[in-house]
Amino acid sequence: MKSTTDQHEVVKPVKHDSRGIARAALWVVAASFLFGFAMVPIYRIACEHVLGIKMSAEAADAAQVALMTVDESRTVVVEFVASVNSKLPWTFKAEKSRIEVHPGALTEVWFDATNQSAGAIVGNAVPSVAPSEASPYFNKTECFCFTAQTLDAGESRRMPVRFVVDPQLPKGTTTLTLSYTFYANELETKQLAFAQPSVDGVAKN
Amino acid sequence: MAHAAVHDDHHDAHDHKPQGFLHRWLFTTNHKDIGTLYLVFALVMFLTGGSMAMIIRAELFQPGMQLVQPEFFNEMTTVHALVMIFGAVMPAFVGLGNWMIPLQVGAPDMALPRMNNWSFWILPFAFTLLISSLFMPGAGPQGGWTLYPPLSLQGGNSVAFVIFAIHMMGISSIMGAINIIATILNMRAPGMDLLKMPIFVWSWLITAFLLIAVMPVLAGAVTMLLTDKYFGTSFFNAAGGGDPVMFQHIFWFFGHPEVYIMILPAFGIVSEIIPTFARKPLFGYQAMIYAIASIAFLSFIVWAHHMFTVGMPLGGELYFMYATMLIAIPTGVKVFNWVTTMWEGSMTFETPMLFAIAFVILFTIGGFSGLMLAIVPADFQYHDTYFVVAHFHYVLVTGAIFAIMASVYYWLPKWCGNMYSERWGKIHFWMSVISVNVLFFPQHFLGLAGMPRRIPDYNVAFADFNMVSSIGGFWFGASQLLFVGVVIHAVYFSKNRATSRVWEGARGLEWTVPSPAPHHTFSEPPKIDNSMLAHGDVTH
Numbered sequence: 171m172k173s174t175t176d177q178h179e180v181v182k183p184v185k186h187d188s189r190g191i192a193r194a195a196l197w198v199v200a201a202s203f204l205f206g207f208a209m210v211p212i213y214r215i216a217c218e219h220v221l222g223i224k225m226s227a228e229a230a231d232a233a234q235v236a237l238m239t240v241d242e243s244r245t246v247v248v249e250f251v252a253s254v255n256s257k258l259p260w261t262f263k264a265e266k267s268r269i270e271v272h273p274g275a276l277t278e279v280w281f282d283a284t285n286q287s288a289g290a291i292v293g294n295a296v297p298s299v300a301p302s303e304a305s306p307y308f309n310k311t312e313c314f315c316f317t318a319q320t321l322d323a324g325e326s327r328r329m330p331v332r333f334v335v336d337p338q339l340p341k342g343t344t345t346l347t348l349s350y351t352f353y354a355n356e357l358e359t360k361q362l363a364f365a366q367p368s369v370d371g372v373a374k375n
Numbered sequence: 376m377a378h379a380a381v382h383d384d385h386h387d388a389h390d391h392k393p394q395g396f397l398h399r400w401l402f403t404t405n406h407k408d409i410g411t412l413y414l415v416f417a418l419v420m421f422l423t424g425g426s427m428a429m430i431i432r433a434e435l436f437q438p439g440m441q442l443v444q445p446e447f448f449n450e451m452t453t454v455h456a457l458v459m460i461f462g463a464v465m466p467a468f469v470g471l472g473n474w475m476i477p478l479q480v481g482a483p484d485m486a487l488p489r490m491n492n493w494s495f496w497i498l499p500f501a502f503t504l505l506i507s508s509l510f511m512p513g514a515g516p517q518g519g520w521t522l523y524p525p526l527s528l529q530g531g532n533s534v535a536f537v538i539f540a541i542h543m544m545g546i547s548s549i550m551g552a553i554n555i556i557a558t559i560l561n562m563r564a565p566g567m568d569l570l571k572m573p574i575f576v577w578s579w580l581i582t583a584f585l586l587i588a589v590m591p592v593l594a595g596a597v598t599m600l601l602t603d604k605y606f607g608t609s610f611f612n613a614a615g616g617g618d619p620v621m622f623q624h625i626f627w628f629f630g631h632p633e634v635y636i637m638i639l640p641a642f643g644i645v646s647e648i649i650p651t652f653a654r655k656p657l658f659g660y661q662a663m664i665y666a667i668a669s670i671a672f673l674s675f676i677v678w679a680h681h682m683f684t685v686g687m688p689l690g691g692e693l694y695f696m697y698a699t700m701l702i703a704i705p706t707g708v709k710v711f712n713w714v715t716t717m718w719e720g721s722m723t724f725e726t727p728m729l730f731a732i733a734f735v736i737l738f739t740i741g742g743f744s745g746l747m748l749a750i751v752p753a754d755f756q757y758h759d760t761y762f763v764v765a766h767f768h769y770v771l772v773t774g775a776i777f778a779i780m781a782s783v784y785y786w787l788p789k790w791c792g793n794m795y796s797e798r799w800g801k802i803h804f805w806m807s808v809i810s811v812n813v814l815f816f817p818q819h820f821l822g823l824a825g826m827p828r829r830i831p832d833y834n835v836a837f838a839d840f841n842m843v844s845s846i847g848g849f850w851f852g853a854s855q856l857l858f859v860g861v862v863i864h865a866v867y868f869s870k871n872r873a874t875s876r877v878w879e880g881a882r883g884l885e886w887t888v889p890s891p892a893p894h895h896t897f898s899e900p901p902k903i904d905n906s907m908l909a910h911g912d913v914t915h
Contacts, residue, residue: 192487202588205592353613
């Protein structure tokens with residue numbers, strides 16, 4: 171409290187101090203701006219390591235999956251949801267909407283996609299597992315979502331997904347939902363049209 | 376620059392205002408002039424945003440589509456919110472801070488007067504940009520003020536204008552906040568210790584720290600939206616591996632402190648007015664400061680209660696629920712301290728006091744509905760319904776706006792030197808306080824019954840309460856024209872001169888200068904007379 175009084179007895183340095191405070195405040199502003207962007211990796215780290223939500227869509231380690239033993243005593247329901255973003259003129263559906271599996275057993279299911287448009291389009295499927303806490307226990311060894319899918323005009327494709335539910339899946343979880351949304355990969359679609367402008371037209375007509 | 380230099384030379388001559396309209400207002404570095412500019416700007420924006428609310432309520436008067444297209448309705452809800460938050464409430468508080476903080480701490484001006492000029496004059500450009508987006512081909516912004524992707528990015532190019540407008544508003548608020556911090560920490564008169572400062576100054580100091588900590592986060596979030604739309608990044612784009620839920624986390628990390636930015640200065644104002652008209656010192660001055668600081672701290676760690684329904688892990692929901700409920704404790708401390716300040720006081724009920732008491736009661740109602748929303752299982756029912764709309768209008772209209780109106784009635788005689796018409800002030804108060812409840816209270820029932828927010832049409836089951844709410848809306852809107860009339864009358868026509876103390880029970884440095892406050896005050900630091908300070912340790 172005394173220092174405040176002292177500060178004001180000298181008139182000149184006051185202005186200088188104000189600039190110092192302004193400068194310090196600007197550092198806070200810059201740090202918060204950077205923190206906004208730092209939240210992008212922080213979000214990923216918090217989801218994967220603190221909350222146990224699997225964010226990556228990569229294939230599970232085959233060797234690790236092979237070591238899992240089938241738990242015949244337990245049955246888990248796996249549901250499948252297939253949807254298409256409104257900007258992608260495809261149809262996309264799961265052949266079965268739900269199946270019952272034993273944890274540890276390798277299971278194969280099929281999805282069908284058809285390009286309804288008059289041109290070749292590249293699409294990417296983005297997977298999601300609910301409940302999110304169960305996502306680390308859902309291992310895909312084969313999935314059409316690992317790579318971009320190119321469908322020519324009118325082409326249909328039957329695509330497999332092979333997965334294993336980890337026997338470590340918490341006991342309380344009895345139902346898992348695997349959902350996919352197909353999005354148009356606009357960049358690769360444009361590149362495709364540029365690389366082979368006439369081939370599609372000729373081949374389909 | 377040249378003008379500013381000339382202006383500086385005249386600092387010694389009291390009341391020697393620069394001549395000419397442009398010279399006086401465009402180039403001004405005077406805290407009182409800039410405060411006036413902010414307040415006038417806020418009033419204009421309040422009426423602009425209010426007109427948009429009238430369109431919303433007119434469309435919702437009956438079920439079915441009557442007056443406007445659904446797209447235009449969505450533009451109105453989006454821009455109404457942005458205008459009211461960034462154009463009305465925040466500039467009004469910055470204007471009050473500009474006017475009153477130097478007067479209350481005995482400083483000759485703000486610490487960084489040229490930056491002060493700049494931070495105001497960015498605003499008209501920012502809002503021209505924002506409102507011009509309504510007239511653009513491909514329609515204006517329709518995705519709500521929260522700008523959630525992917526919806527907000529699916530419209531036309533108007534979103535780029537909204538984003539740049541938000542950048543400019545952010546720069547303006549950050550500069551205003553830096554100025555206030557520098558003024559409070561550096562420009563206090565000798566003897567004005569931190570714990571002798573008026574509570575309004577304290578509330579602004581804490582608010583300013585919130586502003587510099589979170590406005591840049593909003594700037595970052597909207598910049599990511601911009602690059603997602605125009606530069607091919609995928610921060611929030613699921614197709615490219617991004618996550619739209621992450622936007623909500625970043626946005627509400629800004630958004631929750633932001634709602635306290637809009638209420639903490641209101642706490643400060645009410646804590647000035649109630650002691651004046653109860654003729655008692657503020658009860659628990661230090662507790663009030665610690666309560667404001669606790670609320671400010673808690674605001675950083677509760678953001679996800681705005682997004683309970685996104686599919687969070689249970690642990691996260693429980694944490695955010697309990698942390699949110701914790702805020703009720705410091706807020707309760709404040710409410711009880713206001714009540715205790717009034718307890719056994721010699722109360723009179725002039726217009727500022729009426730608004731302040733209405734604030735305490737109605738803000739508390741808004742706080743209670745906030746507690747209801749904090750309960751996770753209940754929130755799944757209330758989320759995105761009119762219950763939320765009712766909640767945040769109780770805390771922002773009868774909270775922030777009522778406090779701003781109370782402060783205008785309280786300090787207007789100091790600003791313009793004339794008393795407002797007490798009779799018309801009271802009429803304005805009673806019109807406002809009755810109509811605002813007719814307007815927003817039925818919205819609680821609509822929300823509990825399941826009416827979603829941000830829709831132009833609704834089930835006929837919601838018809839009656841919507842009509843009541845709309846009638847309240849038109850009534851409240853019309854009442855605010857009375858407010859404009861009362862202010863214009865006081866400034867230009869009132870013959871009733873104010874004394875320098877204005878209110879019998881007023882304490883504090885601002886009441887030691889004449890009314891109207893001269894253009895330059897406290898060029899010589901004032902002697903602090905502890906017995907005349909409204910608050911602080913000295914009075915207890």
